[in-house]
Amino acid sequence: MSEIIDLTLSELRKILDRKELSSKEVTRAYLDRIQETDGKIRSYITVTEKDALAQAERADKRISRGETSALTGIPLGIKDVICTRGIKTTCGSRMLENFRPPFNAHVMERLLSQDAVMLGKLNMDEFAMGSSTENSAFFQTRNPWDLERIPGGSSGGSAASVGARLCCASLGSDTGGSIRQPASHCGVVGMKPTYGRVSRFGLVAFASSLDQIGPLARSVKDCAVLLEAISGHDSRDSTCLPASVPAYSEACIEGLQDFTIGVPEEYFVEGLDPEVEKAVRSGIEALESMGARIERISLPHTEYAVAVYYIIATAEASSNLSRYDGVKYGFRAKEYSNLMEMYKNTRAQGFGPEVKRRIMLGTYCLSAGYYDAFYKKASQVRTLIIQDFKKAFEKCDAVAAPVAPTTAFRLGEKVDDPVQMYLSDIFTIPVNLAGIPGISVPCGFDSKGLPVGLQIMAGHLQEEKLFRAAFSLETALNLQIQWPEL
Numbered sequence: 001m002s003e004i005i006d007l008t009l010s011e012l013r014k015i016l017d018r019k020e021l022s023s024k025e026v027t028r029a030y031l032d033r034i035q036e037t038d039g040k041i042r043s044y045i046t047v048t049e050k051d052a053l054a055q056a057e058r059a060d061k062r063i064s065r066g067e068t069s070a071l072t073g074i075p076l077g078i079k080d081v082i083c084t085r086g087i088k089t090t091c092g093s094r095m096l097e098n099f100r101p102p103f104n105a106h107v108m109e110r111l112l113s114q115d116a117v118m119l120g121k122l123n124m125d126e127f128a129m130g131s132s133t134e135n136s137a138f139f140q141t142r143n144p145w146d147l148e149r150i151p152g153g154s155s156g157g158s159a160a161s162v163g164a165r166l167c168c169a170s171l172g173s174d175t176g177g178s179i180r181q182p183a184s185h186c187g188v189v190g191m192k193p194t195y196g197r198v199s200r201f202g203l204v205a206f207a208s209s210l211d212q213i214g215p216l217a218r219s220v221k222d223c224a225v226l227l228e229a230i231s232g233h234d235s236r237d238s239t240c241l242p243a244s245v246p247a248y249s250e251a252c253i254e255g256l257q258d259f260t261i262g263v264p265e266e267y268f269v270e271g272l273d274p275e276v277e278k279a280v281r282s283g284i285e286a287l288e289s290m291g292a293r294i295e296r297i298s299l300p301h302t303e304y305a306v307a308v309y310y311i312i313a314t315a316e317a318s319s320n321l322s323r324y325d326g327v328k329y330g331f332r333a334k335e336y337s338n339l340m341e342m343y344k345n346t347r348a349q350g351f352g353p354e355v356k357r358r359i360m361l362g363t364y365c366l367s368a369g370y371y372d373a374f375y376k377k378a379s380q381v382r383t384l385i386i387q388d389f390k391k392a393f394e395k396c397d398a399v400a401a402p403v404a405p406t407t408a409f410r411l412g413e414k415v416d417d418p419v420q421m422y423l424s425d426i427f428t429i430p431v432n433l434a435g436i437p438g439i440s441v442p443c444g445f446d447s448k449g450l451p452v453g454l455q456i457m458a459g460h461l462q463e464e465k466l467f468r469a470a471f472s473l474e475t476a477l478n479l480q481i482q483w484p485e486l
């Protein structure tokens with residue numbers, strides 16, 4: 001059994017198609033593993049065993065008819081911010097603890113149309129606000145490499161479940177780093193697509209101008225396969241791009257001749273752990289060994305990114321989360337004597353402290369008299385950050401940098417210091433503000449044995465370049481897939 005759960009998506013595809021194993025056997029192996037091991041990691045909020053086995057059976061029929069697609073019969077985990085029809089979608093919040101969406105997100109429709117198997121829904125920071133998954137209203141997810149440490153966040157369940165081999169691959173969402181940062185901390189590959197590449201229909205909104213769904217997997221190619229499956233136009237999300245979807249897996253080719261990679265000096269500053277820097281620099285050397293030309297560049301407005309993000313993201317969140325008022329769906333307080341009190345009690349009891357902090361901050365930024373000083377100013381600086389990247393991509397094909405300033409920190413280490421927590425996203429946030437794609441690829445370990453990720457960024461809709469660089473890095477480093485002991 002241990003062999004089944006060790007297989008990458010691409011390996012599993014071949015084995016299923018050759019009928020050496022059935023999807024039902026593979027699904028059963030994962031369900032058993034979840035039963036045995038997820039008590040230590042706690043990546044799943046909901047395990048959908050019955051549905052998973054039924055999906056696997058459908059997939060096996062399809063395979064026997066020779067009608068396979070890339071994901072047919074592959075067991076996946078889904079972040080609990082993505083709507084699944086009739087299956088609890090909690091967003092890690094008491095507010096949606098018992099919410100069963102009457103519809104599927106666009107990405108779920110895509111996965112199910114290929115007869116992919118959903119094993120269950122994965123833990124996360126409440127409404128995707130956080131960097132450690134400690135803001136989940138339900139329980140703490142642990143890092144498979146060290147159970148006393150955080151898995152990163154907000155897609156902590158999505159990263160830990162892939163790292164602990166509790167699913168073959170997963171989907172997460174990334175508003176300021178929530179796919180790339182946990183991927184880096186859990187030693188897996190995680191990718192945020194170009195804004196608009198994947199439909200947000202059925203993704204519970206946090207900050208609508210930044211949110212994007214993306215894959216987490218064991219290899220670059222597996223991410224490419226998953227992205228290809230979920231990308232493309234959807235008229236129900238007006239920001240979803242009509243651009244055609246290239247065969248991303250075919251972009252995973254080795255070699256970076258005629259390829260320039262920029263290394264921004266603003267990402268190698270004080271606060272970057274020297275061991276992280278060492279691993280990242282060795283990754284950059286590996287890119288060079290594949291033929292890339294390495295060039296020092298500057299992204300001069302990087303230092304403003306965290307401040308800009310925490311104005312724009314909280315402002316959009318305060319507006320998006322106003323819908324949770326106890327009227328139509330979700331939690332409603334039991335005690336109240338009039339309508340206003342019902343709203344107040346519902347929101348006071350339904351939201352956790354971090355969500356409340358952000359709603360207050362965002363509402364303040366948007367209030368009359370403050371809008372120009374905060375939201376408008378932040379939007380102007382956002383434009384400067386966008387221009388920084390545009391200039392960089394005039395001379396570079398991709399940019400390489402760290403994902404996070406440190407490896408996974410200890411549980412509880414930053415919970416009482418929100419600003420420290422916010423600063424852990426300093427290297428991932430600019431990508432969201434600019435709307436460009438970014439990927440985290442494992443590039444080594446620190447002296448405590450914790451994984452380090454290297455981030456590669458590319459221009460708007462340049463996912464193919466991103467995958468080419470990431471695949472070349474993975475090949476050059478040849479880090480044998482390593483698994484944490486559990």
Ligand code: GLN
Binds near residue numbers: 131154
């Ligand atoms: N950690 C960042 C935040 O707390 C990013 C979260 C995300 O990407 N969803 O907002």
